[in-house]
Amino acid sequence: MSTKDATPLSPREQRSIRMIPYIVGCALFMQMLDSTVVATALPMIADSLGTDVIRTNTIITSYLLAVAVFVPISGWAADRFGARKVFITAIVLFTLSSLACAAAQTLNQLIAARIIQGTAGAMMVPVGRIILLRRVPKDQLLSAMAVLSLPALLGPIIGPPVGGFFATYMTWHWIFLINIPVGILGVMLVLRYIRADIPDSRPPLDWLGFILSAIALASLVVSFESIGHSELTPKQLGILFSTGVITALWYIWHAKQAAFPIIDLSLLRVRSFAISVFGGNLFRFSLGSVPFMLAILLQLGFGMSAFAAGLVTFTSAIGAIVIKPIAPRIIRRFGYRNVLMYNALLTGLFIALCGFFHADTPLWWMSLILAIGGVFRSLQFTAVNTLTYADLDSNAMSRASSFAAMAQQLGISLGVACAAITLNISMAWRQGTNVTADDLFWGFIVIGGLTAISSLSFKRLPLEAGSALQPSKKE
Structure with missing residues (x-):
């Protein structure tokens, strides 16, 4: 790696490095979208397969189970067989399993296909990130992570309205068929822009x-x-x-x-990695819980359709897209510690403000709050995802990627759990049986508070944190 960084890169190599974040980002978007898009189509799937809606919930849990089980092994697989080979195999398997999901005639067939799809997803994203971390020079990593942070934010937001659109105007099969052209394009781009790697060592499992x-x-x-x-x-x-x-x-x-x-806990001795994992995953509580609560508030509380509610929540994605080009400059200007610490407080505030939405709240005001909140969330994820790997050498990247992916899976799930527990406590307190806007108020307050508390973790960072990621003077 050091030789690579010191030797001037050819125009073709530079073009390949610029393409890597987009290639990995497409894989990440495909996985994030697929983990959220199914929920809104469960009633249609149940009716089509001749089963009840309660049983179709296993379509979601089987996918989550497969991802949770196989994420830790992704780093070993990349070291053992080569990251490019594993990445291509995972994309192909994800695409074929998506086709199998669409072709399923029974619930058991669909569950089996979802397990294979989850296994492929568990390999696809962490191994793609390993390729990015190994190929992209550290002084370009911040810009690369700015691109990669978008799919993680867009997936949970776009998933419900896309699922609602397909369920309303088409058939549920298109939820899975949409992955096929994306997967084919992904394989073609990997073959064109990512060179094969030969493992230096083959560690035992x-x-x-x-x-x-x-x-x-x-x-x-x-x-x-x-x-x-x-x-x-x-x-x-x-x-x-x-x-x-x-x-x-x-x-x-x-x-x-x-x-x-299989999960190298010694990585936690690296201060920036440990703080990024713990603080970053406390911040990630909002990633799954906020779209979850907004969907309930807008659909059940305000009577919006799934598609209309999705269009409102999509404004937070607009904020994330707007900040992406200038996020690296903001982080370089103010430093990782200051951005992560103060931005966590601002993000928590805008999450809490969602609790004050009511049926008569103007749509433009809700959209503005969500858009500004999306700006802060995108900036935070860009910073924390980059700092996670700032002080690690190339030999640790595969282990760090699988470790971070495992922690992120837990963080997102735990965030949804915290939101659900808060709603249940609020319902029990007022002796209600259905979720109301009052219950969701406390949900947004709690998740906003936990998001803000993550700033205490980032406060432990030294002022010079992330200095290894600064661009060279010639740039």
């Missing part, structure tokens, strides 16, 4: 660590998701959560003894 991490992550993610979306009894939920905690603690003990742990 940490089988015990893989099993423990799989059980822990699957149990925790499903228990978090089940709080707001499942029919599990409190006893079943308690057993599932306890299983996750026990196996997670067992894995922590195991990782200290293993030569090649």
Whole structure:
């Protein structure tokens, strides 16, 4: 890597490096969209397959389970077989499994296809990020991450209205068929712009660590998701959560003894990585929970259709798009520590303001609040996603990418769980049976507060944090 950074790059290599964030971003968008788009089409899928809506919820949980189980193994697979080869295989598998989802004739066939799709998604995004981290010079990483932060923000926002559009005006099969041209284009771009890599070493698979991490992550993610979306009894939920905690603690003990742990906890000794993971994932509580609560507020509270509600929430995506070109300059001007610390407070404030929306609130005012909030969220994700890898060498990138992907999966699920718990507590307090705007008020306040609290983690960063990411003087 050092040789590569020191040697002037040819125009073709520079063009390839510029394309990598867009290629990985397309894969990330495809995965994020697919994890959220299905929810609004569940009634239509249930009717088409001749089953009830409650049972079709397994379409979502099976996907989440597969992602949770196989995310930790992605770094090992990239080191063992080569990142480019794994990335292409994952895109192909994701595309073919999407076709299988659309062709499913029974619920069990659809669940099986979703498990394969989740497995491919678990490999696709972390390995794509590994390619980006290894190929893009550090002084260009901030701009690359600005591109990559958009799909993560757009997926949860665009998913519900896209699902609602297909469910209303077309058939549910198009939810999966839309991945096919994207997948074909992705493979073509990878073959053209990303060169093959030959692994320097082939580390053995940490089988015990893989099993423990799989059980822990699957149990925790499903228990978090089940709080707001499942029919599990409190006893079943308690057993599932306890299983996750026990196996997670067992894995922590195991990782200290293993030569090649599947999740390398020693990365937490790097201060910028540890703070970015903990603070960043507390901030990520908003990523899944805010679209979740906005959908309930706008559709059930204000009587909007799924498509109309999606158009309102899409204004936050507009804010994210607007800030993208200037986000790197803002971060370089004020520094990572200041941006992450103060921007977390501002993001939390604008999330809390959503709790003050009412049925008679003007649409332009709601759209303005969501758009400004989208600006701050996009800026924060650009900064934290870049700082995560600032002080790591190229040899640690594969392990760091799978670690960060695992933490992000937990953070998003835990955010939805916190929102659901807050809504349930509010309903119990007022002895209600249905969610109202009053319950959602407290949901937005709690998630906004947790988002703001993440600033305390970023406050621990040194003033010079991210200095390794500054562009060279000639630029």
